Amino acid sequence: MEFKTWELVAVMLIRAKYCKDEPVKYISHLDLVRTINRGVRRAKIPIAFSGGFNPQPKISYGSALPVGVKGLGEYADFELEKPISPAEFKVMLNSKLPEGIRILEARQVPAGVSSLMSVINAAVYDALLVFDEPVEPEWLTRKFKYFLFRDSIIVEKVKHKKGKQRIKQFNIKPHVFNLKCLESRACAAKIRMTVGTGERGNVTPDMILEGLKRYEHIPRGWSLEDVCRLGLFVKVKDRLISPLDYLK
DSSP states (O other): OOOOOOOOOOOEEEEEEEEEOTTSTTSOHHHHHHHHHHHHHHTTOOBOBOOSSSOOBOEEESSOOOTTOEEEEEEEEEEESSOOOHHHHHHHHHTTSOTTEEEEEEEEEOTTOOOHHHHOOEEEEEEEEEOSSOOOHHHHHHHHHHHHHOSOOEEEEEEEETTEEEEEEEEOGGGEEEEEEEEEETTEEEEEEEEEOSTTOOOOHHHHHHHHHHHSOOOTTOEEEEEEEEEEEEEETTEEEOTTTOOO
């Protein structure tokens, strides 16, 4: 018996900027994808599907958020089989998404543009660095400066595969673009991290903290709280460009 597969060919591509905020920051990326797929279906958005025996909606995402981290500038591409206006798309999908997930902006982009994962290479995070005792802001700024001047910063990444745990060393230095203290008070400081993400290397705030503890000898008891990814970007030299504006 011959089985035939089918595929709805995309005629329009919409790139959307969305947020993943309270109270859904603790759901996994896979659960986020399922939630958005469900919203697309309920909103009756004319999404295109892949071929094969298990067709999937043609939606692609930027770098996944770490669980527990809010994202205020995330991105996804939606391939549609029928054209609708980006404004209509935004209203339709938002009406079927749960609290905490919202489409902030949507634009039609030309067919054939590079995928999000192939162009997004930078992320900006804010976080609260919590101390176990008061520190001087100048001392913390010096620590950050020394950290950025290092030739290499090796951290360990734990990977799980087929029930086995594997520890791999990773030099994050080429992917740490900036680290600064925005404000400081007695036992905490608000910090901003600009780091690499995507196919070439992915640095998380936890890796930054681990590197600071290892190389700058900051106390092991320090922790990060209220971590928020402000946005994903395309870094071209010293410029950070929104994926909505970078359409190569």
